[in-house]
Amino acid sequence: MKKHIIALTAFVTLSVGAAGQASASNVHTVEKGDTLWSISQAENVSVQDLQQWNDLNSTVIYPSQQLRVEGALETYIVVSGDTLSTIAEKHNVTVKQLMSNNQLTSDLIIPGDKLVLKGSKVTQPEVKGATKTSVTSNTPSETKPAATAAKELTMTSTAYTASCAGCSGITATGINLKANPNQKVISVDPNVIPLGSKVWVEGYGEAIAGDTGGAIKGNKIDIFIPSKQAAINWGRKEVKVKILD
Known part of the structure; x- marks a missing residue:
């Protein structure tokens, strides 16, 4: 490009967001030929959001898998002057939770970033023959x-x-x-x-x-x-x- x-x-500072609850209308059932990229384009979201909302460690998806495609988590988009402390206090969460939810290893934040405040992710159905991947949690003590x-x-x-x-x-x-x-x-x-x-x-x-x-x-x-x-x-x-x- x-x-x-x-x-x-x-x-650095952070960025803003909106929250929502999952419903049938914001869950996509993967069909043969679907990719995260094609789903992201159809749903007007980013590939990274799809991966984050659905605990995906790679771009591999399977037919019949259910993916949350919008309003998956309560998020906040940082504005100028924000700090992790002020955001945590305003939204009744801890700085530790913010860092863990967003895989931050320092308190440096970039304008325009979407921070996950809290929320749950879609529980994926068991896919026969598929290898399950696990997510390693990230806390402030881990880099x-x-x-x-x-x-x-x-x-x-x-x-x-x-x-x-x-x-x-x-x-x-x-x-x-x-x-x-x-x-x-x-x-x-x-x-x-x-x-x-x-x-x-x-x-x-x-x-x-x-x-x-x-x-x-x-x-x-x-x-x-x-x-x-x-x-x-x-x-x-x-x-x-x-x-x-």
């Missing part, structure tokens, strides 16, 4: 992503947006970032991190390696942040990156 890399120093990492790297990170002049908003793998501004995507060198990989980035969280860039070679990544100012605030810094699948 054509984009501009924005680099400066770092500062690990939700899933076991296959490989860990230290990489130089920068940030970009989809709203720059001349930017199409479509990534190398076809993700429409303008239509899905809350999707967490990183641009990678496919020779280092294969496109489509699920990754965890220190200070950013779980994301999809869904884009490439002319300046992104070797141990470099470019993270997508919907807010231009937040991308500027991210700057250029060394981060730990864990390849989850």
Whole structure:
């Protein structure tokens, strides 16, 4: 995707959300040929939201599986000036719960991020012949992503947006970032991190390696942040990156 890399120093805050209860209308039964991507496009949600709402550690889904597709969790979208403490106090949760629910390893938060406050996830039906995956809980005392990492790297990170002049908003793998501004995507060198990989980035969280860039070679990544100012605030810094699948 054509984009501009924005680099400066770092500062962070969070983003806003709405809550809802599950009903028959917001549960999708997977049919043959469905993918998380096709379901996300049909339901106007992000792949990451589908994975989070349904405790999915990968993009593998099965026919007859039920997926929650909207209003799965009570969420909050951070606004300028928010901190984890003020959000926790306002919504009657603890900072520890916020960090655990959102797999945060620090109190740094990015404008536009959707925070899970509380809620339950869809219980998946048993799929004959399918291998069940488990989710590793993440607490503030742990500096690990939700899933076991296959490989860990230290990489130089920068940030970009989809709203720059001349930017199409479509990534190398076809993700429409303008239509899905809350999707967490990183641009990678496919020779280092294969496109489509699920990754965890220190200070950013779980994301999809869904884009490439002319300046992104070797141990470099470019993270997508919907807010231009937040991308500027991210700057250029060394981060730990864990390849989850």
